[in-house]
């Protein structure tokens with residue numbers, strides 16, 4: 001790969017298809033959940049295998065501003081969290097979460113369990129990402145949480161006086177992070193709370209993940225039926241907690257195996273994984289890859305690829321990865337039911353349509369998805385990344401198969417995977 005400050009031209013894979021074992025860094029979603037739950041807990045937690053990236057750094061910085069002295073051992077990849085036993089030490093804090101959706105939504109719910117005034121803000125893009133449905137739910141439980149500019153987005157001020165409990169409704173079709181944030185905070189309400197999801201719930205596996213992390217720290221959700229959750233007052237207990245490698249990050253290596261005909265084993269991501277995004281390999285299998293699922297590892301071996309028609313609502317962080325794999329398949333690929341990805345780091349459907357077209361694909365953009373008709377031969381292109389780590393990492397895989405793919409602003413991968421280019425480079429050496 002040749003690199004300068006602003007762009008990176010990916011060197012196509014040369015030589016026999018890759019056969020390798022890889023371990024990607026820790027899961028962003030598990031690290032940020034474990035941090036919230038450990039911070040509220042009684043006692044100390046040691047999180048091992050934790051991710052160290054922009055999204056987890058802003059979470060750690062925010063917890064420190066709340067007075068919770070999280071220690072980070074970079075070498076050992078551990079975060080040590082002295083739980084505050086739900087007594088958030090600082091009564092006034094300004095939290096800046098850059099463009100981390102999980103941090104913004106989870107911290108907003110967490111601080112509402114405290115007593116004090118907390119302001120949360122982020123990048124200009126974070127200021128366009130919705131949060132009002134979470135604020136409405138918190139206000140229904142006795143909080144005073146506002147979107148300061150009246151936009152329904154950050155900046156947010158929470159004047160916290162603890163949560164009463166009772167009945168809450170939360171919308172589920174914009175982001176599952178509202179519900180996940182609420183669920184993690186609600187054991188600290190004064191009374192039992194029943195949360196009901198209004199309408200459809202996107203990204204469902206992330207809610208299951210939330211419940212599993214809560215259970216690992218000793219809190220069980222009572223009833224859980226028809227998108228209705230009963231949460232009784234309870235306390236988390238600090239503990240050692242091991243974080244799995246990130247399944248969304250793994251998707252780029254699974255995709256590389258798929259398009260090169262190689263065989264890549266992702267270690268630490270086996271049949272026991274609690275991350276929905278590992279389901280990405282099911283789609284690759286459908287497209288013609290061979291998939292071996294074991295305890296502790298998953299292997300994808302590339303084959304002749306055919307287009308698919310797939311609902312990706314549950315695993316939408318891998319939409320961009322699939323869209324790039326679709327460029328190398330025979331026939332059309334249709335991706336459905338992911339309108340919610342227009343609210344993420346960028347409008348991902350629009351960004352994908354624009355950049356896939358630069359490579360020569362014919363793309364129809366629908367309100368909730370894309371239809372991708374791959375070209376006979378890809379054109380060289382300069383790929384804009386829209387400050388979206390997943391645009392950069394996904395289109396890197398196109399560059400591993402095609403001459404002349406240049407990724408603009410490649411460092412945006414730092415949001416979840418600062419070592420991505422290095423890890424990809426190591427495979428070819």
Ligand SMILES: O=C(O)C1=C[C@@H](OP(=O)(O)O)[C@@H](O)[C@H](O)C1
Nearest residue numbers: 029102175176177180203206317
């Ligand atoms: O809860 C989580 O950890 C996440 C939920 C998903 O967001 P939405 O629920 O907004 O789809 C996902 O895109 C994000 O990267 C992580």
Ligand SMILES: C=C(OP(=O)(O)O)C(=O)O
Nearest residue numbers: 099100101102317344345
């Ligand atoms: C959507 C993402 O992140 P978040 O919502 O946590 O900012 C992502 O990592 O793809």
